[in-house]
Amino acid sequence: MSTTTIERIQRRFEGGTVPMLTKRVRQLLSIVLFLGLWSALVRFGVLGFDTFVGPETTLAALLEALSGTAMTEGGETIYEHAAFSAFRVLVAVTIAVLVAIPLGLTIGTSRRWEDALFPALEVFRPVPPVAWVPIALLLLPTFRSGVIFVVFVGAFFPILINTIEGVKTVEAEYVQAAASLGAGSRDIFRHVIVPATLPSIVTGVSLGVGLAWITVVAAEMIAGGVGIGYIIFQAYRLLQTEVIAVGMIAIGFLGYVSAAAVHRTGHYLTRWQETN
Amino acid sequence: MSKHDDPTDDASTAEPAPDTTGKTGAIALDNLNKTYDPEGEHVVAVEDMDLDVAAEEFVALLGPSGCGKSTVLECIAGYLEPTEGEVVVDGTPVTDPDPKRGVVFQENRLFPWKTIKENVEFGPRMHEGVEEGRAESILDEMGLDGFEDAYPSELSGGMQQRAELARLLANDPAIMLMDEPFSALDALTKEIMQKKLLEVWERDNRTVLFITHDVEEAILLADRVAIMTARPGQIKDVIDVDIDRPRDPEVVTTDRFTELRERALSVIREEAERALEQEDGA
């Protein structure tokens, strides 16, 4: 292919056919395209999609759910299910943050603690969080704390690993500078190690929150009793495909909102960074 | 002025200083050796180096890049442990960093997560406590008023270097160890910084060890210029700079300055030739 052809194609994409579209319009277009594709897949029965609902029916079901209609035989509304899932994520992530950050800082700064704790943690790290469900059910018989434990496991490792990594990559120059200004090891920890590690911690928490949502849905499908994961799975058993779609939208929305909240908080806490 | 020489400050400084004038900040390098051994290699960076810097003296350490200047400075700062020999400051061998020995590098090491004011107040906060308004007046002197609440990343390179100098001065060290602090600056900013440094030093009389590879800068600033050999570093020659103070950048046009520069350059040339021959022989 000659360069002129490539240039012509590039121009078509970049400036030719959609030259005047603003960012907002293009973003809207992406959603419209997605809905169109979904609708077409269902209408023409591509793969098994003819058994699934289209966007129009889903929208109706979504509006009905949002109006406060009970979603499952328990009588809970979508708000209550969403609140349950969000509560589990919030509690689990909070505990994970409170445990993993101090632990990561300790392991990262102390060779001795690293040797004592890290190998054991490394053994558990590759175990997918959902594999903890049976143990959680046996040890914590109330389903609520069981799910929270599993979500905690999901959020814990990314925060821990990123915190450790962050401590280990703190530049020695800053530690030296602090020492030359009269800082002792406590001051160096507080004024250098912790703030220098913060960007890594923020990354860890972002990943942890993402994993927490994945884990909460999976755990609720197995053992939830209530929550968005639970209604998605109930709906599957009852073949209420529009409810499955509504549940997925709800999870997507909650995940998006929480990721944005973490991103904003993290951005604020590390506002001194050049890349901001 | 307190220069961390207050006997109540730190028990370890209670030893008598050998300097009979009562001044502090004397540095003695005693047969200093430093080798690096990164995987399999054996790099002798500094070999059998002796140098005495008197309290309140301004000494420039001049040498080609890679000759071991930074290594010497980091040994004095207490960041590196000598392989052999020792660094003695006011009669006490150096083992660790100390606020008495302040350090400035070419690349600023301001804490990026602290504002300029927090950076400047960091040192005082670590020991005697922060004196209200002091950071502001030092920043003002460095031409940084209005940038107290800025983060280092928001400042230009020249301003960062001034902030670094402000942080050092706020900590009131007896010794200032400066490793090519102005080499990354443009000519104009560099001249302003040199002037500032001279002003501050002539007023406070701290000991300064100033590393540079710029002959004119060395002569302009220092009482004595110590010229290093190519690696492994040793002192090749020491030139006394007998130019009156206060000096300002105009002295570079005087005859005496030109003479001293020629002398320094001839030592450097001789050394460069020797280094080349050595390479050919090897």
Ligand SMILES: Nc1ncnc2c1ncn2[C@@H]1O[C@H](COP(=O)(O)OP(=O)(O)O)[C@@H](O)[C@H]1O
């Ligand atoms: N950490 C290190 N590991 C190995 N070699 C090093 C290290 N630091 C410096 N060197 C080597 O030691 C020599 C002196 O370096 P340095 O003191 O930085 O010189 P200068 O400051 O005069 O440019 C150089 O050859 C350099 O490559």
Ligand SMILES: [Mg+2]
């Ligand atoms: Mg150097």
